[in-house]
Amino acid sequence: MTTLLQRVKSKMAIFAHRKARGMLDGEYGSVFRGRSLDFDDLRAYVPGDEVRDIDWKATARHGSPLIKRYVAVRRQTVLLITDTGRNMAAVAQGGETKRDIAVMALGVLGYLAHRHGDVVGLVSGDSSGTRTLPAKGGEAHLEWLLRHVHSHASEDAAGSSIEEQLEHVARTVKGRHLLFVVADEIAANPELDRLLRRLRVQHEILWLTIRDADLASAAEWYGVDDSSSLLSHLAQSPAVAAAYTQAAAERDAGRKNMLRQAGITEGSVAGTHDVITALFALLERHRRAG
Template sequence: MLGKKQNANPLRLRPNYEALNLPAAEIHFSNFGKQVGRADGAFRSVFRGRSMELEDLREYVAGDNLRDIDWKSSSRTGEILVRNYVADKKRRFMFVVDTGRNMLGAMPDGHSKTAAGIITAASAAYMCTKAGAEYQIIGGMEAGRQERFSCGPGFLEAQLRRLEGCYNMSVQLAGKKKAALTDEFNMQLKRIVASPMRSVSLFLITDLYGVLTLDDRLIKSICTVRDLYVILMEDADWGSSHIYNAQTGVAVSEYLSYSSGMADEISNKKADLQAKAMRNLRACGASYEVVRSTQDITESIIKVLNRGVG
């Protein structure tokens, strides 16, 4: 895992939420039937993702359906308000984000996988909410922590701040020999799978290293009973200056970093490992996307949620 030196300053990275409103309309949760059956209350409705029961009113945001505007309340308050409906069966997501030292590395576009992971979690949670789902976000280092499923701006911000805390801890512990963080992501998933979570989809945000550390039997057991979505942040290519090993924190010498022979060997090895990981995910029935640039995050989320298996 290659990267550039991270500083210890607190992270605060957020996507442009307003720009996500229109893309969120493309999400249709086509595999909803795998999560719940008729006994759980799932059935088709002419109103996509909602019932006729009014839950509350909220301020209009760009991308909302104009048919949902409550004109009486809007004229009374002077603000454009839209109706929120109680979902027939709300979809629930658990976003499990790898916050190990491997995520401190860089991507091909030069951005850190840490930044991409936070933006992906925030964007996916926001877009799923717009599509009528609830969620919680769990960092790979948060042993055993689970919260209520919810949504809304305040809830999302609290979840992201907790996630940033996990990444900041990884930065502080990077390079320390006693910091055994490499298996936390795998252990967290095992704890989650062992807990009773009816009708909850898992959405993993990690990289190639994180996927390779997962037990194949664990992935199969997840896909047997619930949907599994995976976003992988691709590692930076070999052949630039001022790079270091994200696992050890040791800088790579200029002589090695510009070695064409070393670059070819690492590129071929990465391609082989990535092909193996993709075969395993595909065989288990998981939906996945590989992200090479932060600009691809929104499109990748839509593809993976719509079962866009590559």
């Protein structure tokens, strides 16, 4: 039986054929700026590496740029934060369930952390409550975290509310961690804005939004959040489509502005097929913003 983590590793292996894996590892390693590091070895320079890490003497001897690789003296803690409410059972823009996309994204980031010797924990839940799974190392632990998300995000779950999980982190988590948030297309509001600014003072935060399905992509729409249905003739109405598009654009603009003002880097993803490239771009933008 193929495990969830095996699917993640297979996706990363395919990506490695198109781009050097060191690029993705390097972008992840840049998130914790200023952490204590020990020299490990040298590797070939790839686009995206910091120029300051080039070993110029070794480069001169070798004839092409070489980068110094380091290992962390102490492990960092990565908290995967996601909504497992019934919104995540809905279909995303790429045609897959948001749950499957979330599991892939959490798995990729978690596996990068594992490869760097960091420990990974999970904060997940819905509007009815939040559960924390402690941060540990190892592939078996990461598989457990992914299975928890996969099994709890369903149409039978309570309503979605990522604010509940973020509030739980703000109230209970001590120390400085990397928070990787995977969420639905949420709308900005003053309370969430204050919460994010509070969290950003303490933590590094990466935010990945899973895109909603297009209004015209299905013959009949079913509202997972409130169990309502939208008949096909309404979904295909030009007036309804225009109003929906405008509302979605306003919601996206508000969320992007809220996250930007809080100093949080956001990326978006439509399906499992573009999770790797979306995460690479997210990590790269976070490094440049810092």
